[in-house]
Amino acid sequence: xxRFEEVGLRYVTPGAGLGPEVLHDLSFTLSDxxxxxxxxxxxxxxxxxxxxxYVATRPTRGRLTxxxxxxxxxxxxxxxxxxxxxxxVFQDFRxxxxxxxxxxxxxxxxxxxxxxxxxxxxxxEMLRWVGLAKKxxxxxxxxxxxxxxxxxxxxxxxxxxxxxxxxxxxxxxxxVQAERLMQLFKEMNRLGxxxxxxxxxxxxxxxxxxxxxxxxxxRLVSAE
Amino acid sequence: xxxxxxxxxxxxxxxxxxxxxxxxxxxxxxAAMAFLAALALAGWVAAASLAQGWEAGAGASLTVQVPHPxxxxxxxxxxxxxxxxxxxxxPGIASAHALSDAELTKLLQPWLGSAPSTSALPLPGVIxxxxxxxxxxxxxxxxxxxxxxxxxLVEDDSVWARRLAVLGRSLQACAAAALLVVAAxxxxxxxxxxRGGLMARREAIEIVHGLGATDGYIAARFAARATLLAASGGxxxxxxxxxxxxxxxxxxxxxxxxxAPPQAGVLDALPVALWLLLPGLPLAAATIxxxxxxxxxxxWLRRLP
Numbered sequence: 301x302x303r304f305e306e307v308g309l310r311y312v313t314p315g316a317g318l319g320p321e322v323l324h325d326l327s328f329t330l331s332d333x334x335x336x337x338x339x340x341x342x343x344x345x346x347x348x349x350x351x352x353x354y355v356a357t358r359p360t361r362g363r364l365t366x367x368x369x370x371x372x373x374x375x376x377x378x379x380x381x382x383x384x385x386x387x388x389v390f391q392d393f394r395x396x397x398x399x400x401x402x403x404x405x406x407x408x409x410x411x412x413x414x415x416x417x418x419x420x421x422x423x424x425e426m427l428r429w430v431g432l433a434k435k436x437x438x439x440x441x442x443x444x445x446x447x448x449x450x451x452x453x454x455x456x457x458x459x460x461x462x463x464x465x466x467x468x469x470x471x472x473x474x475x476v477q478a479e480r481l482m483q484l485f486k487e488m489n490r491l492g493x494x495x496x497x498x499x500x501x502x503x504x505x506x507x508x509x510x511x512x513x514x515x516x517x518x519r520l521v522s523a524e
Numbered sequence: 525x526x527x528x529x530x531x532x533x534x535x536x537x538x539x540x541x542x543x544x545x546x547x548x549x550x551x552x553x554x555a556a557m558a559f560l561a562a563l564a565l566a567g568w569v570a571a572a573s574l575a576q577g578w579e580a581g582a583g584a585s586l587t588v589q590v591p592h593p594x595x596x597x598x599x600x601x602x603x604x605x606x607x608x609x610x611x612x613x614x615p616g617i618a619s620a621h622a623l624s625d626a627e628l629t630k631l632l633q634p635w636l637g638s639a640p641s642t643s644a645l646p647l648p649g650v651i652x653x654x655x656x657x658x659x660x661x662x663x664x665x666x667x668x669x670x671x672x673x674x675x676x677l678v679e680d681d682s683v684w685a686r687r688l689a690v691l692g693r694s695l696q697a698c699a700a701a702a703l704l705v706v707a708a709x710x711x712x713x714x715x716x717x718x719r720g721g722l723m724a725r726r727e728a729i730e731i732v733h734g735l736g737a738t739d740g741y742i743a744a745r746f747a748a749r750a751t752l753l754a755a756s757g758g759x760x761x762x763x764x765x766x767x768x769x770x771x772x773x774x775x776x777x778x779x780x781x782x783x784a785p786p787q788a789g790v791l792d793a794l795p796v797a798l799w800l801l802l803p804g805l806p807l808a809a810a811t812i813x814x815x816x817x818x819x820x821x822x823x824w825l826r827r828l829p
Contacts, residue, residue: 356734357829377738379829384736394731398540407538408735416533455735 302330302353302463302494307362309348318360321518322348326362328513328523330496332462335489337505338498340515346498349515350467353496354388355379367462384412387456387493391468393448395440395455401427402436405454412459426454430484446477453481457488464488466497470504482508538732539742541749544724550717550750551757554813557710558761558805559768561703565805566769568699569798570776575692578685586653586662588620588669589677593649603673604649610672611653616660623650648677707812714750714816721746722824733828743821747814754813758806766802769794 309323323345330336338346351357352364355371364371369382395404405426409419427433430450432443440448449469456464466485470478482504489495496513499505505512511524588611593604601609604622611620623631628650666678722729729742773793791799 354734355829376829380733380736380738382736383734388734394727394734396538396540396728396731398543399538403536403538407732410536410538411732411735411737411741 301332301365301368303363303365304328304352305363305365307352307359307364309352309357310360311357321360323352323518326520328520330494332494333489333492335486335495335510336497337510337512338496338515339500339505339512340521342500343517344515345518346515347467348518349513350388350465350496350498353463354386354465355383384408384459385462387459387461387464389449389452389456389464389466389469391471393440393452395448395451397440400437400439401432401443401451404440404451405458408455408459422458423454426458430454445472446474446480449473449477449481450484453484457484457493461493464493464495466495468498468500470499470501478504479507537745539725539728539745541721541725541745544721545717545746545749545753547753550714550753551760553713553717554710554754554757554809555761555764557706557713558758558809559765560761561706561710561805561808562762562765562769562802564699564702564706565801566772566794566798568696568703569795569801571692571695571699572797573795575689575696578689578692586655586665587679588651588653589679590649590651590669590673591675592646603676604651606672607649607669607676608651610668611651611665614665614668616655616657617665618654618656620651620653623652707808710754710809711812711816714754714813715820718746718750718817718820719824721749722821729825730828733825739822739825742825743818746821747817750813750817751810752813755806755810758809761809762802762805769798 304326307323307326308321310318310321313319326349338349340346348357352359352371353366355366358364359372362372366382367385369378371379371382374382396407399407402423406419406423409422414422424433424436427436430453432447432450432454435443435447440451443451449472453469456466464485469481469485473481478501485495485497486508513523514521588607590604590607594602596602608620608622611617628647631650632647662678662680669676669678732742770793
């Protein structure tokens, strides 16, 4: 479950202290296994909201509960364990360019300390699922944008996360690839994962109607 | 902790540190430090053995002058005999030896010439005393000697030897300080290289951190790399220093307290203590590399949530 209660966020600028508040008084709850669009114009705070949800930053005020853990008061030492239960797909993929597709997907499992035999089996299965079994030794730069996106998705879901987040995942993809990506997200959601996808691709959203969190100027306008 | 150690394949370089912590500059700098450390270590060992030799000389000898040595007012022999007897009974005294007339004449030759006629001068009897315990307080010795032969003088010959011993210990302290400075510079060099690596791989670190890697996981990757590079630098520097140390040992051989025979092998050319300490250089370099990288990375990671 994800619960925001009166959450506000300011970023810390090194040397200048706290910056202006970018998110104001966010309150909403996502039950387990739901699918939500995260919508709003550029600069509305979609990325900041997602950053809170994948614990890249912590709320400046309010209370944030992620998968049963109170993020604001949790000790820093326990955050890595929480992050391993959250999968994230970035618009710019964030793959490690010096590692093969296989090693990129294996990374979260190895960080979690899974035995290598299980890593090989899980990564192999995941690359087959995204249709990249034959390119498992290719470096990211040898893959097309769509293929890199699929590696990023495989990496995000290989740990079977309870929460899957995507920030403009179709931004670099053509229609066909974007459609295929949505099918993958929906499949994960059917398997019980809570999925939140930030997008400003209206056509895509209208083709896949689902409840949405709408942001404007750092405030939640509607939460269906 | 061991049970939580991830079973990663050996050589899995997720942070790309093989390029970020380059394998030339760091080992070269650490090798230079290890070379200097080897020299300082040799200086420390040499100063220690010199100081030890001088300390053994210091306090080990006394001179007792007995005026009118041949007087024998009492039945128990001459004044000289009585002093000798008393000295030999005292604990802490290894030996007491009365200088013969010939030895005395030889001692005085520079001042009085060799003419036997000088014996007309009332020369005191001189007893050379070697102490078993260099720390033996001299006042009780003087009092006892005074008791059996009033007017006798006890002279401590060890003042110079003590000063030399202090000098030796100071040299040793300087060598130790040099070792500490070299270790500190090595740590600084490794810290700078590690920070460079952190900057170069910042994006990869953030990705790995975001995927749930703990500070310990990331620090361990850097520490493993820094340990390997520092240890190889330590080996390289130690090996480079060896011929220099052997050459220095050859130059210093005439002054050595325990000089090896000239035909001795390489193993005998350096003190055993140095042979035992030299393999510690790569070990020390590795330890400094490990600890510095761990500390630097963990401190840097605190900026990430």
